[in-house]
Structures are given as C-alpha cells and as structure tokens.
Amino acid sequence: MIELQGRTAVITGAGRGLGAALALSLAQAGCNLVLCGRNPAALETLADRIASTTGRRPASVAVDLADSESVRRAVDAITRSHNHVDLLVNNGAMWLEARDTPHSAEEVLTVINSAVTGTFLFTQGLLPLLRRSAHPDIVTIGSVSGLPNAPLQTVSVPFYAAKRAQAALADGLRQMLAGTPLRSIVVHPPYLDDVQPGEPEWAEAAERAKGTRGTNRDVVDAVLFAVTRPRHITLSIVLDADDGGVFPAQGG
Ligand SMILES: NC(=O)c1ccc[n+]([C@@H]2O[C@H](COP(=O)([O-])OP(=O)(O)OC[C@H]3O[C@@H](n4cnc5c(N)ncnc54)[C@H](OP(=O)(O)O)[C@@H]3O)[C@@H](O)[C@H]2O)c1
Numbered sequence: 001m002i003e004l005q006g007r008t009a010v011i012t013g014a015g016r017g018l019g020a021a022l023a024l025s026l027a028q029a030g031c032n033l034v035l036c037g038r039n040p041a042a043l044e045t046l047a048d049r050i051a052s053t054t055g056r057r058p059a060s061v062a063v064d065l066a067d068s069e070s071v072r073r074a075v076d077a078i079t080r081s082h083n084h085v086d087l088l089v090n091n092g093a094m095w096l097e098a099r100d101t102p103h104s105a106e107e108v109l110t111v112i113n114s115a116v117t118g119t120f121l122f123t124q125g126l127l128p129l130l131r132r133s134a135h136p137d138i139v140t141i142g143s144v145s146g147l148p149n150a151p152l153q154t155v156s157v158p159f160y161a162a163k164r165a166q167a168a169l170a171d172g173l174r175q176m177l178a179g180t181p182l183r184s185i186v187v188h189p190p191y192l193d194d195v196q197p198g199e200p201e202w203a204e205a206a207e208r209a210k211g212t213r214g215t216n217r218d219v220v221d222a223v224l225f226a227v228t229r230p231r232h233i234t235l236s237i238v239l240d241a242d243d244g245g246v247f248p249a250q251g252g
Contacts, residue, residue, distance in 0.1 A: 002135075002230070003228075004026065004030050004227070004228065005029070005030030005031075007030070007135075008032050008034070008082060008084060008086050008133075009031040009033050009086060009087040009088075010078060010088045011036060011091055012037065012065060012092035013091040013092025014033075014036055014043060015037035015043050015046060016037075016039075017194050017216070018141065018189070018192065018194070019089075019091040019092060021195070021216035021217070022089055022216075023046060024197040025197055025220045026224075027053070027056070028054065031086075031087070033059070034058065034059045034060075034061055035058045035059070035060045036061045036062075036092070037062070038062065038064050040060060040062050043060035043062075047059075061074050062074065063092075064118075065092050065113065065114040065115075065122060066094070066109065066110040068117065068118065071118050071122050072121070072125070075126060078126065079128070082129060084129050084130075084132035085126055085129040085132075085133060086130075086133040086134075086135060087136075087138075087139065088122075088123060088139070089223065090119045090138065090139065090170075091141045093119070093141075093163075094110050094111045094114045094115070095159065096156040096158055097156055097159075098152070098154050098157070099156070103156060112162050112165070115162035115163065115166045116166060119169065123173065131180075133181075135181070136181055136183070137182070137183045137185060137226075137227050138173060138182065138183070138185065139186070140169065140170035140173075140184070140185070140186045140187075141186075141189065142163055142170065142186050142187065142189075143166075144189065144238065144240070145164075146164045146165075146167040147164075147167065147188060147238065148164075167186065171184075171186070171236075174234060174236075183234040184234065185226045185227065185234055186237070187223055187236075187237045188236075188237065189239050190239055192213070192215055192218075193216070194216060195215045195217060205217040210242065212241070218239050222239060
C-alpha cells in the first residue's frame with residue numbers, strides 16, 4: 001500500500017462538508033495540508049482541530065474560485081510558501097438547486113466560474129508546484145449529475161452544466177498530462193449525507209445497506225483508494241447509489 005505520510009495536499013472548499021471530511025482524513029493519513037476556501041474562520045477552526053489531533057497545523061489560504069483575481073492571489077500565496085504540492089483536491093464548487101423562479105446572473109456566473117473557470121485557473125497555477133512532486137495527483141470531485149445522460153433530478157440547469165464541464169475538465173487534464181508523472185483522477189459522488197470523521201455516523205457510514213444514500217465517507221474512501229494505486233493506473237470513479245441517488249418523496 002502506498003503511504004501518504006508527509007505528502008503535501010491542497011484542498012479547495014475545505015471549510016465544511018465533504019472538503020472538511022477530506023481534510024480530516026488526509027491529515028489522519030499523514031498529509032500536510034493547505035486548506036483553501038472562502039471562509040477564513042471556518043478554515044482556522046478546522047486547522048485548530050487538525051493541529052490538536054495530529055500535531056501538524058495546516059496552512060489556510062483564502063480563495064473564492066469564482067473570482068479569478070482571488071485565485072491568482074491564492075496560487076501566489078501557495079507558491080511563496082511551498083516548494084512542491086503532491087496532491088490537489090478540486091472539491092470546491094457552488095451548489096445551486098432547481099427552482100421555479102429565474103436564477104440571477106450572479107448565481108449562474110458563480111456556479112460556472114467556481115466549478116470550471118476558477119478550478120481550471122487554480123489547477124493551472126499550481127501545475128509548476130505539482131511538477132516538482134515525485135508522485136503528483138490532481139483529484140476532481142465531480143458529480144453523478146455531470147455524467148452523460150444523467151437525470152436532472154432537483155439540480156438546476158447551470159449546476160448540471162457546470163458539473164458536466166468539470167467532468168470534461170478532469171478528462172481533458174488526464175489527456176493533456178498523459179506521458180507525464182501527473183495523474184488526473186476524478187470521483188463522481190451521488191447525493192451525499194454530510195457525515196464527518198469523529199461523529200458516530202462516520203462509523204455507521206462504512207456499513208450502510210444497499211439502497212441507502214451515499215455519504216462523505218464513501219467519497220473519502222474512493223479518493224484514498226485512487227491516490228494509493230500504483231502510478232501506472234489513473235482512476236475515474238462513479239459512486240452509484242441506487243437510481244443515482246433518486247429517493248422517493250417522503251411517504252411515497
Ligand atoms: N453534497 C452532495 O450531495 C454532492 C453530490 C455530488 C457532488 N458533490 C460535490 O462535492 C463537492 C463538495 O460539496 P459538499 O458536499 O461539501 O457540499 P456543498 O454544499 O455543495 O459545498 C460546496 C463546497 O464548495 C465550496 N465553494 C462553493 N463556492 C465556492 C467558491 N466560489 N470558491 C471556493 N469554494 C467554494 C464551499 O465552501 P464555502 O464554505 O466557501 O461555501 C463548500 O466547501 C462539490 O464539488 C459538490 O458539487 C456534492
């Protein structure tokens with residue numbers, strides 16, 4: 001089994017939800033982290049928790065992926081403080097649910113720009129640091145909504161389009177980086193229950209019955225599996241809950 005001990009991992013959207021679960025799990029696996037997100041207070045709280053459990057305090061870098069200037073500043077900050085990056089987890093992306101009223105231009109721009117424009121610019125900006133790693137990986141957290149012919153369900157059309165583009169981004173990077181040491185791995189989650197390491201639900205999540213909703217733990221386990229494969233293998237993983245995560249209305 002390939003060890004993650006001592007690797008430097010950058011995670012976007014790290015302040016809460018899946019990003020926080022990934023951060024806690026990668027820290028537990030021995031990674032040194034750079035926590036990136038829009039909410040510095042949430043990043044600091046998480047950094048405190050990781051420092052108290054592992055003895056290693058993550059760095060925190062503010063980034064709004066929907067703002068290209070913020071992305072540029074974040075890339076500069078990481079480049080100044082780190083001489084290499086082993087793992088970049090592109091987790092941050094704005095969620096937008098379907099509704100009957102029109103979406104604002106701001107919402108549409110933010111959904112597309114966080115998942116696609118900012119994620120691409122952030123990745124491109126960190127490529128020089130990734131190229132200095134002996135085992136560099138980019139992991140993109142997509143969505144089953146981003147797969148061809150995925151049902152729209154309760155997802156807004158802009159989010160659906162952004163996740164399709166993000167799947168293409170991960171695949172394009174994989175092709176662009178073929179023949180180099182870098183891997184572009186993608187994990188497509190279904191709808192998730194937000195469970196966190198240390199909560200009782202985290203242990204329960206490892207033993208869910210078929211037909212039950214996916215959780216953050218399923219994604220974390222998939223990411224850990226993918227990045228610890230021998231380097232001639234690049235995985236694209238679809239986490240398929242029954243019906244792609246479609247659940248009957250309550251009582252239905
Ligand atoms: N939860 C699910 O059911 C589900 C299913 C499939 C795929 N995913 C994907 O999993 C990833 C994590 O989502 P989640 O489950 O934790 O729930 P989420 O509510 O979709 O969280 C979105 C994450 O992205 C960050 N984010 C949003 N806009 C951002 C921006 N402009 N710049 C930087 N960060 C931004 C958020 O950070 P802030 O704290 O700054 O808002 C948050 O950490 C996302 O890519 C999401 O699309 C989630």
